[in-house]
Amino acid sequence: MTSEKLPFLPFALPDIGEEEIAEVVDTLRSGWVTTGPKTKRFEEDFTAFLGDPSLQSLAVNSATAGLHLALEALGIGPGDEVITTTHTFTATAEVVRYLGADVVLVDIDPATLCIDPQAVEAAITPRTKAIMPVHYAGLAADMPALLAIAKKHGLKVVEDAAHALPTTCGGKLVGTLDSDVTVFSFYANKTITTGEGGMVVTRHAELASRMKVMRLHGMSRDAFDRFTAKVPSWYYEIVAPGFKYNLTDIAAALGLQQLKRARAFQQKRETLAQQFNAALADLPLITPPLPAQGDLHAWHLYVVRLADGVALHRDRFIEALYEAGIGCSVHYIPLHLQPYWRDRYKLKPTDFPHSQKAFERMVSLPLYTRMTEADADRVVQAVRRALG
Numbered sequence: 001m002t003s004e005k006l007p008f009l010p011f012a013l014p015d016i017g018e019e020e021i022a023e024v025v026d027t028l029r030s031g032w033v034t035t036g037p038k039t040k041r042f043e044e045d046f047t048a049f050l051g052d053p054s055l056q057s058l059a060v061n062s063a064t065a066g067l068h069l070a071l072e073a074l075g076i077g078p079g080d081e082v083i084t085t086t087h088t089f090t091a092t093a094e095v096v097r098y099l100g101a102d103v104v105l106v107d108i109d110p111a112t113l114c115i116d117p118q119a120v121e122a123a124i125t126p127r128t129k130a131i132m133p134v135h136y137a138g139l140a141a142d143m144p145a146l147l148a149i150a151k152k153h154g155l156k157v158v159e160d161a162a163h164a165l166p167t168t169c170g171g172k173l174v175g176t177l178d179s180d181v182t183v184f185s186f187y188a189n190k191t192i193t194t195g196e197g198g199m200v201v202t203r204h205a206e207l208a209s210r211m212k213v214m215r216l217h218g219m220s221r222d223a224f225d226r227f228t229a230k231v232p233s234w235y236y237e238i239v240a241p242g243f244k245y246n247l248t249d250i251a252a253a254l255g256l257q258q259l260k261r262a263r264a265f266q267q268k269r270e271t272l273a274q275q276f277n278a279a280l281a282d283l284p285l286i287t288p289p290l291p292a293q294g295d296l297h298a299w300h301l302y303v304v305r306l307a308d309g310v311a312l313h314r315d316r317f318i319e320a321l322y323e324a325g326i327g328c329s330v331h332y333i334p335l336h337l338q339p340y341w342r343d344r345y346k347l348k349p350t351d352f353p354h355s356q357k358a359f360e361r362m363v364s365l366p367l368y369t370r371m372t373e374a375d376a377d378r379v380v381q382a383v384r385r386a387l388g
């Protein structure tokens with residue numbers, strides 16, 4: 001059997017089962033297609049999944065929307081600086097600019113590919129208001145160090161947990177840590193999906209109520225309570241120029257069923273990652289960093305890097321994998337190379353040596369729950385041939 005005869009193995013595929021389909025059909029038949037009872041249940045189930053009843057989970061139509069709401073609720077605005085990693089998707093940083101604040105990009109720890117706490121501390125100025133760590137690939141960032149820095153300097157922490165469902169840090173699930181807000185993504189290729197969607201999690205009641213109001217047009221029904229106990233269903237007040245960031249019940253229906261499978265999905269991803277780790281160990285590749293003993297890695301991405309001394313160019317490596325019928329990707333083209341960020345902040349590759357080097361040598365291999373052991377073996381064989 002040759003790989004040429006096999007169908008193309010895509011880089012990512014969602015895992016949508018009959019339960020998800022039935023739940024969506026039920027929603028369509030119910031007559032309630034926008035935000036309603038299923039969104040409420042999805043939020044409740046999400047809090048239950050995290051296992052901490054002091055948390056509030058707010059469903060939104062993307063993680064980008066959630067990150068925007070979080071920073072808005074924290075009062076980030078013009079004149080403020082927010083520190084994040086250059087090695088992320090632009091969504092993490094763009095929300096800072098939505099609010100007229102400035103982004104300060106810093107380098108990664110080359111071992112973990114997550115934001116380097118020392119670089120964060122070195123970037124703090126009197127204007128710094130918040131830190132946004134990204135749990136890159138599904139491995140927890142160094143939250144103990146980052147939270148200590150935030151506490152010492154009086155900074156807010158908003159976790160971009162788009163890759164981190166479920167991830168643990170010191171045995172605690174991301175979402176239950178001591179940050180101000182954590183934001184998850186349910187985009188099509190994430191560990192669970194609602195097509196488009198996200199979840200904002202916080203234990204701060206004032207932040208939750210501000211984000212709830214801003215999620216839907218700045219609309220509030222609370223004001224009425226001051227005058228009468230009974231709020232008529234038609235009554236609301238507009239207290240701010242809010243956004244349209246609510247999740248639909250159609251999407252929440254998908255989320256309800258996907259969430260039930262989140263643990264099993266993680267186990268499947270971990271099994272595939274272990275298969276890759278073992279099968280690639282003898283090759284001149286840096287395989288992904290592993291979590292601390294006893295901690296959970298979400299394995300959203302499986303990123304390998306060409307070792308020092310490998311002459312094969314990364315781009316050529318990707319071409320060889322494509323020729324073998326294997327889809328792959330690069331996470332990410334660092335923000336300091338993107339024209340908007342590069343030009344606005346006059347950034348140079350030499351400002352971010354670790355991210356730059358990782359970018360030049362990295363490839364994300366396919367890793368998703370619908371892959372079989374044989375699919376993973378095909379990936380391994382293609383990687384071997386490309387390096388051979």
Ligand SMILES: *Cc1c(COP(=O)(O)O)cnc(C)c1O
Binds near residue numbers: 063186
């Ligand atoms: C996917 C992703 C986002 C954005 O998520 P959406 O739900 O598509 O808005 C933000 N940050 C990171 C690191 C991501 O991978």
